[in-house]
Amino acid sequence: MYQADIYQTTTFLKDLVSSVTSPQGMDWLAQKVEFLSADTSQPKDLYIAFSAAPRFIGKEKLQVSEQVIQTAANIRAGFNPANWSTAQAARTILILSIPHQNAEVYLATIEKLFNTADMGELVALYAALPLLPHPESFKKRASEGVRTNMGDVFEAIALNNPYPADYMEEDAWNQLVLKTLFVGKPIYRIYGIEKRVNPKLARMLSDYAHERWAAGRTVSPELWRSVGPCLDDTLLNDIKKLFAQPNELEREAAALACTQSTFAPAHDLLNEHTTLKERVNRGEITWDLIGNRLLEMN
Structure with a gap:
């Protein structure tokens, strides 16, 4: 194909x-x-x-x-x-x-x-x-x-490579995304990240975020890229937490996640943050820009 x-x-x-x-x-x-x-x-x-x-x-x-x-x-x-x-x-x-x-x-x-x-x-x-x-x-x-x-080998399959998105089974794909976050590699370089969004992955990522929060550790704003399209009442609580963070990139990720969603309460939540919503609409906030800024900071 x-x-x-x-x-x-x-x-x-x-x-x-x-x-x-x-x-x-x-x-x-x-x-x-x-x-x-x-x-x-x-x-x-x-x-x-x-x-x-x-x-x-x-x-x-x-x-x-x-x-x-x-x-x-x-x-x-x-x-x-x-x-x-x-x-x-x-x-x-x-x-x-x-x-x-x-x-x-x-x-x-x-x-x-x-x-x-x-x-x-x-x-x-x-x-x-x-x-x-x-x-x-x-x-x-x-x-x-x-x-x-082997880090270099993992990058060769996970980043800038269309094979996983086009051919991998769902469980293998989900593990690839989760491991990319775990080893601190940029999610925006995973080809086809949007087209392989699935509810199981969204739950896995939410669980991973909760584990890190419970341990007092930070969560990459890029994690929410595969969560936004699957928002429901439970996952929306995570986004509410992001909007309350002092980190600007986390608030921007929250706005993007809401924009990706068809869940009406997510749009209602975004409407409470008009400045971020306007910046998303103007193209000033994108997942790739967030990913690049994270790289610059590390």
Whole structure:
């Protein structure tokens, strides 16, 4: 359903890599792509090239402009290589080069890569999931990525990655959002956060907030982004608590949560805070702005 065009994707990534790596590195990559795309290539050939990519291509960060990000999104909705390295892009090109017509064989090949990968290789693999052939086959693997204790690997699956929103089962998705909050990563970088809102997640987040309040700890204002659309009498009490906080970002989050809701009492509550309501209506308060301000403060 969300299959990206492989030729378009690899051409795009090759252009990005070529702008920051050496001609010799690009020659190496071209030779490996040609060899791996042949029917005579073996899985071990991919594994060797995949591991060696940083030595030949380098680890520099890709040069990504707003135009590049838009082009990426046109290739595959949600695809965003803003934080990718040249090695990561090259590794993605390599795994897109091998024959994929036999889904079972392709899946087995990629799974073996996952099972033997180091941290840098796992980052490349998880970030590449939305671009791979037969993407629906990697649901279980994506869920395992959410459970990892490696921060960089978790970010690769959770942030700026459309795969979870498009393919993950609800329980796995809910765990991803909750863990993102738990480890202090920015919620606004979770692609598709609005379209995967669900009542079970809203309750989980409310319970998490109550646990932190009971322990005298703060709660990220971004937590309420997935609660607002599910407001009811019980959850509205949390929003009332936010409006009473001295922290401006918490009050802004409360206003946004009410704006997201179709629950009439939430709109009545928002009408009691006219200044915040007007700022929301003028676009001065958004979830992304709250997320960015939180990053600046930390």
